[in-house]
Amino acid sequence: MSRLITxxxxRPWWRRKTPWLVIVVVLVLAGGAVVVPMVLTAASTCAEGVVRxxxxxxxxxxxxxxHVFDPDLAEVQRRVQDENAGVLRAKKPHVTVGFxxxxxxxxxxxxxxxxxRHQLQGAYLAQFRANHHHVAGDLPLVRLLLANPGTDIAAHSAPVRV
Incomplete structure (x- = not known):
């Protein structure tokens, strides 16, 4: 009786377990090298233009x-944001005013x-009136940006740089 010897x-390299394990480990490490700095940066940033x-x-x-600075200001800040979006959608000449x-x-x-809140409501009402009640003409429209210098105005350089 003769036995057949095979x-x-x-296996080709792509069918072996070891190369795939190495590839997965390299991809996880590379992804971590990209994601970790992004997460750390996001933790120090509150929103675009706003930093912790x-x-x-x-x-x-x-x-x-x-970006809502305080929950008590959320409603009026939403109105300012909506009005600003309308100004940009209109694609008409506008001026930007900082509050x-x-x-x-x-x-x-x-x-x-x-x-x-009362001061911000007044600024919003002035913006709305300028954009919708054409007392002195209809242009330019007014875009209102909200600049928060923080407690005791200690971080005044952050909003002023913008």
Whole structure:
């Protein structure tokens, strides 16, 4: 009786377990090298144009209303954001006006959140009136940006640089 001897044929590299394991490990490490810095940067950023800063770890900087500095300001900031979006959609000449007031408060501040909200409501109403009630012409439209210098206006350089 003769036995048939079959020669050992090695598997191609793409069918072996070892290369795939190495490829997966390399991809995970490369992905981690990209994702970890992005996560760390995102943790220090509140939104585009707004950064986390200061002893109070507060968000300071400039927004079009899309970043809410305080929940008590959310409604009026949403209205500012909507009005700004309408100005940009109109594709008409517009001016950009900055509203510079501290919108993140602590016990050390001399103003109240109600005062800040009333000031912001007034700025929004002025923007809305200028854009919709053509008292002195219809152009330019007004785009309102909100600049928060933070508690005690300590981070004033963040919104001013923009």
């Amino acid at each position: 020669p050992h044929v090695p 800063q200061g002893d109070e770890d507060e968000c300071v900087g400039v927004t079009d209303g899309s 510079f007031v501290q919108m993140t408060l602590t016990d050390k501040d001399s103003v109240s959140m109600a005062w800040v």
